Amino acid sequence: xxxxxxxxxxxxxxxxxxxRRFMSHRLALLGLVMISTLTLICIVGPWLLPYDxxxxxxxxxxxxxxxxxHYLGTDPLGRDIAARLFMAGRISLLVGFIAMxxxxxxxxxxxxxxxxxxxxxxxxxxxxxxxxxxxxxIFLLLALSAALKPSPMMITVIIAITGWMEVARIVEAxxxxxxxxxxxxxxxxxxxxxxxxxxxxxxxxxxxxxxxAATLTVARxxxxxxxxxxxxxxxxxxxxxxxxxxxxxxxxxxTAPWLAIIxxxxxxxxxxxFNFIGDGLRDALDVRNDGx
Amino acid sequence: MSAFLLNRxxxxxxxxxxxxxxxxxxxxxxxxxxxxxxxxxxGMTSDDLERLKEQLGLNRPILVQYFxxxxxxxxxxxxxxxxxxxxxxxVIGRHIFxxxxxxxxxxxxxxxxxxxxxxxxxxxxxxxFDYVATIGAMVALSIPTFWFGLVGIYxxxxxxxxxxxxxxxxxxxxxxxxxLHHLIMPxxxxxxxxxxxxxxxxxxxxxxxxxxxxxxxxxxxxxPERRVLMKHVVGNALLPMITLAGVQLPSILTGAxxxxxxxxxxxxxxxxxxxxxxxxxxxxxxxxxxxxxLTILGNLxxxxxxxxxxxxxxxx
Numbered sequence: 001x002x003x004x005x006x007x008x009x010x011x012x013x014x015x016x017x018x019x020r021r022f023m024s025h026r027l028a029l030l031g032l033v034m035i036s037t038l039t040l041i042c043i044v045g046p047w048l049l050p051y052d053x054x055x056x057x058x059x060x061x062x063x064x065x066x067x068x069x070h071y072l073g074t075d076p077l078g079r080d081i082a083a084r085l086f087m088a089g090r091i092s093l094l095v096g097f098i099a100m101x102x103x104x105x106x107x108x109x110x111x112x113x114x115x116x117x118x119x120x121x122x123x124x125x126x127x128x129x130x131x132x133x134x135x136x137x138i139f140l141l142l143a144l145s146a147a148l149k150p151s152p153m154m155i156t157v158i159i160a161i162t163g164w165m166e167v168a169r170i171v172e173a174x175x176x177x178x179x180x181x182x183x184x185x186x187x188x189x190x191x192x193x194x195x196x197x198x199x200x201x202x203x204x205x206x207x208x209x210x211x212x213a214a215t216l217t218v219a220r221x222x223x224x225x226x227x228x229x230x231x232x233x234x235x236x237x238x239x240x241x242x243x244x245x246x247x248x249x250x251x252x253x254x255t256a257p258w259l260a261i262i263x264x265x266x267x268x269x270x271x272x273x274f275n276f277i278g279d280g281l282r283d284a285l286d287v288r289n290d291g292x
Numbered sequence: 293m294s295a296f297l298l299n300r301x302x303x304x305x306x307x308x309x310x311x312x313x314x315x316x317x318x319x320x321x322x323x324x325x326x327x328x329x330x331x332x333x334x335g336m337t338s339d340d341l342e343r344l345k346e347q348l349g350l351n352r353p354i355l356v357q358y359f360x361x362x363x364x365x366x367x368x369x370x371x372x373x374x375x376x377x378x379x380x381x382x383v384i385g386r387h388i389f390x391x392x393x394x395x396x397x398x399x400x401x402x403x404x405x406x407x408x409x410x411x412x413x414x415x416x417x418x419x420x421f422d423y424v425a426t427i428g429a430m431v432a433l434s435i436p437t438f439w440f441g442l443v444g445i446y447x448x449x450x451x452x453x454x455x456x457x458x459x460x461x462x463x464x465x466x467x468x469x470x471x472l473h474h475l476i477m478p479x480x481x482x483x484x485x486x487x488x489x490x491x492x493x494x495x496x497x498x499x500x501x502x503x504x505x506x507x508x509x510x511x512x513x514x515x516p517e518r519r520v521l522m523k524h525v526v527g528n529a530l531l532p533m534i535t536l537a538g539v540q541l542p543s544i545l546t547g548a549x550x551x552x553x554x555x556x557x558x559x560x561x562x563x564x565x566x567x568x569x570x571x572x573x574x575x576x577x578x579x580x581x582x583x584x585x586l587t588i589l590g591n592l593x594x595x596x597x598x599x600x601x602x603x604x605x606x607x608x
Contacts (some may be wrong), residue, residue, distance in 0.1 A: 027427065118596075131310035134584040138543035139564060140318070143580055146568050147321040219434065226436050227550060231565060250442060250554065254450050264439030272434035279430065 028280020035273035038266070042089030046110035051080035053087040054238055062256045069247065073258050076248075081258070085266060088240035095156050095241070096222035102160035103221070104167050104214045108203070111171025116179050116198045123206045126172060129165045137162040145233045155234050159221050166211045208285035212278055219274035226267050242267045251282055296599060304408075305591045311584040312365065315577065316358050322573050363509055365581065371574035373566070380578035384560065391559030393471075394551065395544050399537070402486035407533075409487070410494020411526060414502060429488035437547050441481045441554035448477060457567040458556035478555040482547045486540060493536055497529040531602055538594030541587045 001117040022028055046053065050069045057078035065068075065073040065081075072081040144158045178184065179202065187197045222242075228234035229243025237244055242263045249260035345351050352360075364370075370380035412430055413422045449457035455477045456462070461470050501507065510520045549561030556562070560579055567575040 028429075112365060127306060127310050129305055130313075131314050131584075134307065134311050134542065134587045135314070135580065136542040136549070136583050136587075138546040139551055139580050139583055142564065143318050143576055144321070146571070146573075146576070147318060196596055222435070223436060226548075227438070230436070230438050231550070233568065244456070246436075246439060250445075253442060253446050257446050257450075260439070260442045264436060264443070267439065268431070268435050271436075273430050275430045275434050 018284050020160050025280035025283055027276045028284075029236065031273040031276030031280065033267055035277070038273070039093060040271055042086045042093065045086035046083055049080065049083045049086070053079065053083040053084050053240060055079060055083075062252070064256070064263075065258050072262055073256070075245075075259060076252065076256075079263060081245075084240045084245060085242075085262060088242045088245055088263065089266060089270075091152065091239060092222055092225055092242045092267070095152060095159065095225045095235070096218050096270075099156045099159040099163060099221035099225075100214055100218040101163040101209050102157065103217050104210060106160065107164035107167025107213070108171050108206075108210060110164070110168040112175050112198050112203055112206075114168070115172040115175025116194075116202065118176070122172070125168075129168050129172075132162070132165050135162075137224065141224060141228055142231065142233050145228055150233060150236060152235055152239065155228065157166065159228075162224065163217055163220055167210065167217065170209050170213050172204055174209055175202055178202050178205055194292045201210060212282045212285060215274055215278035215281055217277065222267065222271050222274070242270075297596065300592060300595055303586050307588050308585065311588065312362050312581065314356070315581050315584070316361060318580065319361075319573070319577050320354070322576075351601035370578045370581075373567075373575050374572045375570050375575070380574050383563070383575055384578055384582055387558060387560045387563045390557055391545075391548055391552070391561065393460075394476065394478055394482060394557060394559060395548055397475055398482035398486065398547075399544065401479055401483040402490050403533075403537075405483070406487045406490025407494050407526075407530070411498050411529075413491065413495040415521065417499070422495075425491060429492050432484050432488035435484065436550075437485060438479060438550045438554050440484060441478070441551055442483055444477050445554070458554075460558055464521070478551050478557055481554075482544070482551045485547060486544065489540065489543075490533070490536070494529065494533065497532050498525060501525050501528045513527035531598060534594050534598050534601070537590040541590040542583070545583050545586070 020284065030091050033148055049071075057074070059078065061074060061078040062068045063074040063078070065071065067073060070080050070082070072085060075081055075084065110125050110129070114122040141158055145155060148154050148158065171264055175198075184197060184201060187201050192201070225241060226243035226246070229241045230246045232244070232247050235241035235244050245263040246260060249256075249263075252259050349358065368381060372379055373383050376383075409425050413425045416422055444455075445457045448455045456474050458474075460474050462474075507524055508521060510524050511517070515524075545561075548559065549564060551557065552559045552561035553565055560583075564576065564579045567573075567579070
């Protein structure tokens with residue numbers, strides 16, 4: 001019973017202060033509403049529409065938005081854009097989310113070890129971070145996707161490979177500043193193992209910056225997926241993604257501009273939602289860094 | 293000063309080694325590795341491939357191969373393009389002008405507009421302008437560059453017919469004005485993200501400087517507000533921006549690649565993409581290494597410039 005109350009005390013503090021600050025951040029709330037709505041539509045939407053995202057109807061090619069039941073029009077193969085947009089949203093959001101989890105895991109691991117161990121371990125790890133940051137991310141991304149067969153999972157992994165460095169840098173700096181604090185010394189004197197100190201004692205104190213960086217990483221990952229898929233090296237058709245829906249849209253710009261405009265709006269809404277939320281979390285958790 | 297230079301230079305060399313290791317790893321991940329070109333030739337038997345591998349030294353330990361590759365890289369032998377057999381460095385050389393032109397003009401736009409927005413946001417803190425700029429910057433960072441380019445082409449080329457939809461110049465018309473006309477839209481599109489980043493940092497830097505003692509002193513001496521702002525505040529706020537310009541290099545290159553694709557701009561980005569399409573891996577590798585080296589050099593130069601301009605850093 002006593003442990004229960006002890007556990008609850010910080011929880012209610014979290015709820016009252018951080019949550020209140022986040023909730024009073026109007027832009028962050030807007031982001032939260034936008035992304036929840038978008039996610040919900042992408043999950044439920046395909047079931048509500050009369051057309052399947054892969055159903056080809058050559059009689060209905062290039063239908064402009066609001067033609068009959070094609071609310072957002074059709075593409076060059078007569079497939080319903082609304083249905084494709086929602087299916088694509090599932091893929092793009094999922095890729096962004098999983099890439100974020102992978103990138104955050106790797107970045108956190110590298111950051112904690114480099115920050116706590118210091119010395120040559122830190123030097124090697126952090127110079128590797130610098131090395132990865134020296135490449136334009138899209139060049140590395142495209143070269144890797146040409147090298148490895150671009151399945152959706154592989155694209156996700158590749159995006160994570162080009163996106164873990166910011167988290168690593170942030171975590172490293174935080175851990176380095178925390179490791180001389182009394183509670184760490186106390187842990188060391190108690191004879192706790194290094195892993196225990198790093199991941200059970202120090203890491204929980206870095207949660208705030210990690211959450212902020214992770215939110216911004218989702219935004220980045222969705223954008224990067226759109227970039228590679230737009231260029232034709234990401235998610236491969238017939239599987240739709242917001243990026244590959246735009247691939248090829250340029251040649252129909254004069255006759256069917258909605259092909260290019262609609263998926264781009266979806267990407268912008270999704271990415272700006274995560275950026276808004278990240279900004280709100282940064283204020284609420286009082287994290288002082290710029291994350292990118 | 294020389295100690296600082298030496299230290300900074302050594303750091304860059306270490307970074308170059310790490311970058312080359314990453315690059316070499318990617319090269320060996322490529323399908324067929326460095327032999328991809330020959331593997332595609334139907335007249336090539338697997339026996340031939342084995343023999344060639346031995347001739348080219350690809351059966352040696354990976355570490356030996358790495359040092360060999362890196363040594364040739366240092367000597368300027370970056371391999372030859374699979375497509376037309378010309379040296380990789382000269383292929384890159386043919387495309388670098390277009391990219392530098394695009395990057396340069398968009399950087400000028402980004403710095404000019406971003407600086408203005410940043411300073412105005414800092415001096416008129418929490419005003420309507422500041423809010424719009426803050427939200428606008430976050431939205432601008434969320435717009436995919438290529439999509440912004442497509443929308444630009446739709447509005448300004450197809451609907452209004454004011455600007456050309458692509459290419460660097462009209463064939464048969466190589467005048468500077470013609471180049472400029474073609475340059476406007478791609479460089480503005482590429483600049484958008486960097487205006488957003490630049491204005492955010494500039495706002496923070498200006499706020500940092502404005503609250504410092506020497507600004508108060510200048511005001512107390514009766515220096516006109518405009519002069520305080522232009523001379524004392526902006527001059528000092530721009531200092532950290534030099535470093536930012538160096539750090540932003542890879543992201544500008546990323547943007548350039550995407551922008552070049554949309555506007556059929558004959559630069560390094562298009563070259564990269566075309567080479568990927570042709571599985572021309574030596575050129576892909578060359579561009580990868582070239583862009584990383586450019587970034588490291590850019591950061592080095594930015595740091596040296598800051599050290600030269602800012603007397604406070606000289607002891608470091």
